[in-house]
Amino acid sequence: MSRKKNENAPLASLLADEEVVSELQDKVESLQGMLEDLMESPTFRAGMDVLLQASDRERIDLLLDGKEGVPTGFASPEAIVLATGRPALLIRDGQWEEPELQVIKKRIEPATGYLRQAIPKVGRVELVNDPTLEYVGTGWMIEEDVMITNRHVANVFAYHANNQIVLRTTPFGVQLGVQVDFNEEYASPNPAFEVEVVDVVFIEKEGPERPDMALIRLEKVEGLPQPIELSSLHLQRNDDVAVIGYPAKDGGRNDPFIMQRIFKNIYNVKRLSPGRVTGVREDRFILTHDCTTLGGNSGSVVVNLKDGKAAGLHFAGSYKENNFAVTSETIKSKLADLYGRSVIQLSVSGTEERKPTLADLEIRKGYDPLFLGETVDFPEVDPAVVAPVNNREDGYLHYLHFSVVMHKSRRLALFTACNIDGRKLYKIPRRRDRWGLDPRMEEIYQVGNELYKNNPLDRGHMVRRLDPAWGDTREEAAQAADDTFFYTNAHPQHAQLNQRSWLDLEEYILDNAATHDLKVSVFTGPVFGLCDREYRDVLIPQEYWKVVVCINAFTGQLSATAYLLSQSGFMEDLEFVFGAYQTYQVPVQLVENRVGVGFGQLAMHDPLGMVEHRGHRVVNGPDDITI
Structure with a gap:
């Protein structure tokens, strides 16, 4: 392999570090005595012979290029260089x-203050009740009570379901507990400092151009470390950095001889690994570095020794190949895309997060029938089945930008009605879920x-959290999103329900509203069937419907489309169930007949109903939707 192809690999970058190589050559004689007990290894002998002869740059070049006289695949010189x-x-x-090499010590010393501030802010992400794994990686504080780690770390204990992120369960059906220990150090005089993870805020989707990152929220306890600031300096090759994290024994991918030399059989505790940047991708999406890492380092912070701030989020590494990190620029860009700014929005204009009071709720205006410029009334239902609302005769529970009508005997939402204004949408971060009963x-x-304790049932939002999250101010949008966390807006849906097409449909509606500055009204509800299964005194619906209404951009007229989702295949066993489902586009009239609601003249504005008076269309994605 040519020198050019190898120049960013750890060994190549290390041997190109002339200060380190020079000090190593001065120490070879003393190192020999330390390594005598390892001389039984044939590859070690061959490698030492090469290193002892490497008295000039030409020999180092030969070592890098793997040319004549240099045995291929030898590990020992790498062990010496990596360890020192x-x-x-x-x-x-x-x-x-203290490092063995003075040159490494000198590089770290100017950043001592920075590193001492950063070290307490890095923690080990642990599973509380998993029978097989003690911990899954590293994380570091990025906001007041938010920690950043890798997507592949978070995926071990959480996953996307029902438009939210939920914790996984053990093979015995027990929900995993997650905590972070900030004091997991070798022979530390300090007790453990373990903080509970109360919410998984964000997990990036899979994809080569998507950063391997996730955000988890910790319980606000006394002494919770402050965040590590993201660096604004543009790192270049050979800039000094250090990784802080928890390397774990990883014999499957690394040479055990080398690991023993470096780590002396001490794993799973906090370490500082100094090194240098070996490259930065042209678009500054990722950087590579030569700091010594192992599997448990996933989610470690890469500290820029110039300013002591986070230069990157370590996410991958391979012995003899390279180590990779998401750059601070990428992290900032992602946070800005998610939340409108480069740090996480914890509260709105400094106000404390709180549940709306009865007085707050009584002045909510709710769904507006005139929102689209033409009247789109609430669905008509039998008044006898509507649950009563205190001090109201119509049974409407109004929240910010949406309303709910409850079924008296089923004790679940009969339907919800929501207005979405694409011109005023905000990307509001998800805070800790605080579900509550409506005092009205x-x-x-x-x-x-x-209903939801100790089982796989999720609190499925009828009105999605982000749909009403719009307004003239961010405060208004955030309050609307918080209003979706009343149990009146929740329906029991199985955690294993694969909602890909349903979720794609909902995101399609919201994305188009935002992209084209559209106004959209959305009605959502269950199909209350005679064969619904009873569980804990609640009959659980097996199908859901959605009707979407907007003004057609080409005709200037109302357009109404209806959709149906079935989860019946999932409800045979609430403990261990897996099954299929399908999303369909159906005529509005079919929903009216199936559910027993009336949508007035909307059936006359249904493009599918005009073409097909019976039947349905399978929806596998937005391309299958008839508008």
């Missing part, structure tokens, strides 16, 4: 052990958390 030139230093009580309605007409 790119060490993984144990951290005790916030202080790292007697509790006998509502289903609370008793």
